Amino acid sequence: MQANSGNMLNKPTNMSLNANSFKPDYKGVPxxxxxxxxxxxAQLTHSLRKIRDDLSKAELPQWYSLQSxxxxxxTQLMSVTSTLEHFHDTLDSTVVYPLPKFPTTSxxxxxxxxxxxxxxxxxxxxxxxxxxxxxxxxxxxxxxxIKQVLQKDKDCTKWALDTFSAEFEKYDFKGxxxxxxxxxxxxxETDYVPTAQTYKPSDAFxxxxxxxxxxxxxxxxxxxxxKKEIPVTN
Amino acid sequence: MVQQLSxxxxxxxxxxxxxxxxxxxxxxxxxxxxxxVSTVWIPNPSLQxxxxxxxxxxxxxxxxxxxxxxxxxxxxxxxxSEPLNTDAIDHTIxxxxxxxxxxxxxxxxxxxxxxxxxxxxEKQNAWCLSIxxxxxxxxxxxxxxxxxxxxxxxxxxxSNSNIETIMNELGYIFQYQYVTIGTRFNLKHNLILELQKIxxxxxxxxxxxxxxxxxxxxxxxxxxxxDIDKMNLTxxxxxxxxxELQGYITLAVPDRxxxxxxxxxx
Numbered sequence: 062m063q064a065n066s067g068n069m070l071n072k073p074t075n076m077s078l079n080a081n082s083f084k085p086d087y088k089g090v091p092x093x094x095x096x097x098x099x100x101x102x103a104q105l106t107h108s109l110r111k112i113r114d115d116l117s118k119a120e121l122p123q124w125y126s127l128q129s130x131x132x133x134x135x136t137q138l139m140s141v142t143s144t145l146e147h148f149h150d151t152l153d154s155t156v157v158y159p160l161p162k163f164p165t166t167s168x169x170x171x172x173x174x175x176x177x178x179x180x181x182x183x184x185x186x187x188x189x190x191x192x193x194x195x196x197x198x199x200x201x202x203x204x205x206x207i208k209q210v211l212q213k214d215k216d217c218t219k220w221a222l223d224t225f226s227a228e229f230e231k232y233d234f235k236g237x238x239x240x241x242x243x244x245x246x247x248x249x250e251t252d253y254v255p256t257a258q259t260y261k262p263s264d265a266f267x268x269x270x271x272x273x274x275x276x277x278x279x280x281x282x283x284x285x286x287x288k289k290e291i292p293v294t295n
Numbered sequence: 296m297v298q299q300l301s302x303x304x305x306x307x308x309x310x311x312x313x314x315x316x317x318x319x320x321x322x323x324x325x326x327x328x329x330x331x332v333s334t335v336w337i338p339n340p341s342l343q344x345x346x347x348x349x350x351x352x353x354x355x356x357x358x359x360x361x362x363x364x365x366x367x368x369x370x371x372x373x374x375x376s377e378p379l380n381t382d383a384i385d386h387t388i389x390x391x392x393x394x395x396x397x398x399x400x401x402x403x404x405x406x407x408x409x410x411x412x413x414x415x416x417e418k419q420n421a422w423c424l425s426i427x428x429x430x431x432x433x434x435x436x437x438x439x440x441x442x443x444x445x446x447x448x449x450x451x452x453x454s455n456s457n458i459e460t461i462m463n464e465l466g467y468i469f470q471y472q473y474v475t476i477g478t479r480f481n482l483k484h485n486l487i488l489e490l491q492k493i494x495x496x497x498x499x500x501x502x503x504x505x506x507x508x509x510x511x512x513x514x515x516x517x518x519x520x521x522d523i524d525k526m527n528l529t530x531x532x533x534x535x536x537x538x539e540l541q542g543y544i545t546l547a548v549p550d551r552x553x554x555x556x557x558x559x560x561x
Contacts, residue, residue, distance in 0.1 A: 262310030262544055265508020268303045269553035271493060274504050276427070276556040277358070278335060278471040280495065 085160055094148035101141045108134040297445065299427075300438045300529050301514035302537055302546035308393055308508055311490070314544070315386060318480045318488060321539065326386040326478040330370060332404055332496075333362035333475065334458075336467035337558060344466075356558040359467055361448075361458060363407065363422045369399055370476065386478040392492055395503045399474055401496050409457045422448040422458050429555040438533045439548045442520065472496055473504070484532045488513045513537075513546055 112130055115122050145152065157176060159165065165172060180188065192199060197210065233240040273279040306314055315326050336359045338344055348354050367384045428442040451461055459469065477491035490509040495502045513536055515529045537546040 261542075262306035262314065262508075264305050265307040266305055266505060266510075268305055268510065268547075269550050271305075271504050271510050272303070272549055272553040274495065275333075275473065275493065276554050280502075280504075 091148070091151045091155055094151045097144050097148065098141070098152075101137065101144050105134065105137045105141055108137055296520075297443050297516040297518055298520045298526065299441045299443050299514050299516050300526070300533055301441070301512055302438055302533055303513075303549050304511040304544045304546045305505075305508050306490075306511060306544060308390070311390060311509060314490070314509075315478065317540075317543065322480045322482045322488070324481050326480060328367060328384060328386045328388065328477075329479055330365040330367060330399075330474065330476045331362050332365055332399075332407065332472060333360050334404075334408065334472040335360050335470045335556075336462050337470045339463075339466050339468045342466050357426050357428075358470065358556040358558065359462070359465075360425045360427070360556070361422050361462065362425070365399060365407075365474065365476075369403065371398065389476060389478060389490075389492060389509075392476065392503075394506065395494065395501050397474070397476070397494055397501060397503070399494075399496070400501070401498050404472060404474070404496060408459050424448055427554070427556050429557065430551040432551065436548055438530050439551065439554065441554060443516075477509075482536070484515065484529070486513065486515050486532055486536060488536070511544065511546070 108130065112127075112134060115127065115130070121127070159172060159176070163172065195210075202210075231240055233243060319325060338356045344354075344356060346354055370384060370388055423445060424447075425443055425445040427444075430436075431440040448458070448461070451457070453460075462469070472495075474494045474496055475491050476494075477489050479490075480488045482488060489512045491505065491512065492509060493504040495504055513533060515532060517525050517529050520526065533546075540546060
């Protein structure tokens, strides 16, 4: 598939030289894929720039605002990755070339940067580091081995994710109570109620029953007039 | 003759400590332990008592309560072993009397009544005679108001004289008796708050009437029922206490019929 990203490269030229002599064909440009990636990258760079600015301030913002910003940035990063993944086939097979009217001489640096196919030195460095730390010898790798390694890596990632989410479940990061307190809430409340009851006295008997006895000798459980029969001494 | 304005309540045994601490704080005075025996006497049914006086007014037969204090040393459970130290006895002793069992027995009380007990041998054995009317009627009474006539009997003479002979000579015979052990708080304006445990002591048994708790009685005695200002002031003092303890204990006016010591007319 052949495509043309001339619309990008056309911009800096601003020249109408030979405008009629060459009609570029824009049909093959995967504009949908490029637009999607462009938008997400714009968001991501914006977020990253904001974090960098925030961190370079004399007074650091509150930790929670930094954390939420970081969360947003990570989401955007994930979005970029998934978009790239989604348009992987299209983007991978797209070849970029300059239009004839591009001022190659005056904008050589830009052109070489844009058309560069080799990794930039940093990226090369990262790849090298990754290879070294993986402990694998690229020369000895065949297809099955790579699959094995990838599978192992996936398993490891899966385990890490599961462990993380399991641990995450155990804590509550919002609200006023920890997960533990929430779970033991019922128990704590039942513990609390009896103490409230003991602090407030309860009636042990009916006052009138006692007074009936005090004033007339009437016993609640012994209403027979037995006591009046108590022997008259003398 | 005094007017006794009172409010009653009750608490359970478990609340005793906290209530003592509360009242100690409210009153600013320490709790005072006291014990007394009350004997109740009724007119001798074998005597012919006219139901009207010389003016033709109705005369109701009323019980007389005769009471005296019990030395605190008698409250010790095993008084035989240790030399009696009454200073060591304080309000906490009430916590040991949760059931019907208590150290004072029928024999001791009989001895006290007959003047033959060893403890009161040397002392003047003073008895308090009191007759109480049924509390004042009225639906919207905020406090119980009762007229009480009291007299103190300091000494008696004659051979073989004791409280029982005196009462018998007055035409009264013994009906029942009870022992009150309690804690008393003296508050401002002559307001007295008592926590009482009451035992019915008969020859054969002892029974705690206030089992499981304490009777709370808050009262003020007013000398003259005609002193309206004093009565009103006293009533408001009691109501203030009621308000202060609101939500903790409920001081209330008991059914006036329960405080009626008159004999049932038959």
